[in-house]
Amino acid sequence: MTTAPRRKAEGTRTVGDYTLLAPLGEGGMGVVHLARNERTGERVALKILRPQIVGDEEGRARLAREVSSLGRVRSRWIAEIVDADPWGPVPYVATRYVPGLSLHDEVLEEGPIAGPDLMWFARGLAEGIAACHEAGVLHRDVKPSNVIMEGRTPVLIDFGLARVADDPKITHTGWLLGTPGYLPPEILHGDDATPATDVHSWAATVAYAATGRPPFGKGPSMAIMDRARRGQFDLAGAPDELRPVLAAALSPDPGRRPTLEVLLAWLRDPSAPSPVAVPSYAGRGGPAREDPQPTLPYSVARGSDTEPETEPERTLVDSWDAAPAKPGFAMLTRRFLLWLAAGLAAGAGLAAYPWVTLVALLALVWVLRSASLASSHVARRREVRGAKWYDGPRLVLGAPWDLVRSVPSTVLLQLWAIGIAIAAVLVCYAVAAPLASTLYVGGVVLAAMLWLGPGGERVRGPLAGVVHPLARGLRRWAVAFCLVIAVGAALLWSLSINGVDWFPGTDEPKVASIFH
Structure with missing residues (x-):
């Protein structure tokens, strides 16, 4: 018999026969916990459903019917439902617990999936969706945060539960279940889900795994959904053999997408007929829309003007996603060590070659801030009207103006940094530190x-675009870290052999003599 949540003497919380061990995430459907069944000792992922999801007696009966049908789904590619209680004071659904990161977090940590692993991922994800379809269930919410990576094997979670919450009494109040960029156009139009719906979401998720980017870009939800409706996707970086297949599956017309059966036949045997040439959903996925304007639910259009400019995976139009993923401790440590090594190398450079290093640092800051301003301008335009072929040439042609308009804020940052560095130099002078040590600390x-410093985010941003990808993989990080350390060591070796080199000058500045 299910009881309300209670707390044991040691402070642990229980729901029915389950002891909650740790929170796994929170979203529109409810809160997910890692839990242990006290009778069997089995660990499960326990989703405690929100009251507005379950609703009244009718809603609980509907949940019971859906869970009963979902319980028929059995597959290695699926986190199956193992228990549920729609009628208890605290309704819940328990599924098989899959240890591992979501695809969303895995790509952030380790970078895109490539080579045979990518084809294995694409096939496994399609197998999981097919298992749902064979049981008469549509997943309805395939996306990177709903795919758990058990090693290199994808496991689908939350299958079919979108139907539980797809209740007019809920959705008419302003909820559209799903994540922009992974919702197919027909759902945005308010049509019913079909097998072609899951094919579209499969392709968008595989594209994210292959490229590390959402296929319909970033920005406001309305802009992302409009690109999906128009079929304006970006598959650059995906393997050549997979790109046309993904393009066909991402068609805005459900009738032009290949069926899941055709996709699986090709994924299992690449010599099979190409999925691109077999649009056999015709007549089952609904006709292509001829109207040039979107017909989105009022609840979506209503909030479009204030949608935050965040990644689609984290932009919620009632998403089930957990809180935004954070980099793991190992990756944060690698980032920190790489930043630290770069800072120490800069200090070595200023000690060995003061004038050259100072000019190089100030010039680098100017270029980085100008590039950041230029890319921000292009990104804002893309959010509004999508990517255009002339974005690259326009960025290059506008570079001189970007260099000019960044001068005032760059000079402010440089003067602020030089002032703090001079203060550090004076402290070294006060403790009678040698000239080389003083220059090193100042650098x-x-x-x-x-x-x-003020405006430093436009320096950190471009540099992070280099450092963060390097920190995702241990090998490439180790190579970069050793290279930076080697540069710093070479500068210190030069300093120990030749002393401070004031090139392009020939003599030491008079102010430096006070350190001797």
Whole structure:
């Protein structure tokens, strides 16, 4: 018999026969916990459903019927439902617990999936969707956060539960279940889901796994959904043999998408007929829309003007997603060590070659801030009207103006950083530190202040675009880290052999003599 949540003497919380061990995530459907069945010792993922999802007696009966049908789905590619109680004071659904990161987090940590692993992923994900379809269930919400990576094997979670919450009494109040960029156009138009719906979401999820980017880009939800409706996707970086298949599956017309059976036949045997040439959903997925304007639910259009500019995976039009993923401790440590090594190398450079290093650092900050301003301008335009072929040439042609308009804020940052560095130099003078040590400390402080100072986010952004990808993989991070350390060591070796080199000058500045 199910009881309300209670707390044991040691402070642990229980729901029915389950002891809640740790929260796994929270979304529109409810809160998910890692839990243990006290009778069997089995660990499960326990989703405690929100009251507005379950609703009244009619809603609970509907949940019971759906869970009963979902319980028939059995597959290695699916986190099956193992228990549920729609009628208890705290209704819940328990599924097989899959240890591992979501695809969304896995790609953030380790980068895109490539080679044979990508084809294995695409096939496994399609097998999981097919298992749902064979049981008469549509998944309805395939996306990176609903795919758990058990090693290299994808496991689908939350299958079919979108139907439980797809209740007019809920959706008419302003909810559209799903994540922009992974919702197919027919759902945005308010049509019923079909097998072609899951094919579209499969392709969008595989595209994210292959490229590390949402196929319909980032930005406001309305802009993302409009690109999906128009079929304006970006598959650059996906393997050549997979790209046309994904393009066909991402067609805005459900009738032109290949069937899941055809996709699976090709994924199991690449010599099978190409999925691109077999649009056999015709007549089952609904006709192609001829109207040039979107027909989105009022609840979506109503909030479009204030939609935050965040990644689609984190932009919720009632998403089930957990809180935004954060980098793991290992990746954060690698990032920190790489930043630290770069700062120490900058200090070594300023100690060995003061004038050359100072000019190089200031010039680098100017270029980085100008590039950041230019890319932000292009990104804002793309959010409104999508990617255009002339974005690249326009960025290059506008570079001189971007260099000019970044001068005032760049000079402010540089003066602020130089002032702090001079203060550090004076502290070294007060403790009678040698000239080389003083320059080294001043260089490290200068680099840190250029990174942290006012407007420094436009320096950190472009550099993070280099450092963060390097930190995702241990091998490439180790190569980059050793290279930066080697540069710093070479500069220190030069300093120990030749002393401070004031090139392009020939003599030491008079102010430096006070350190001797």
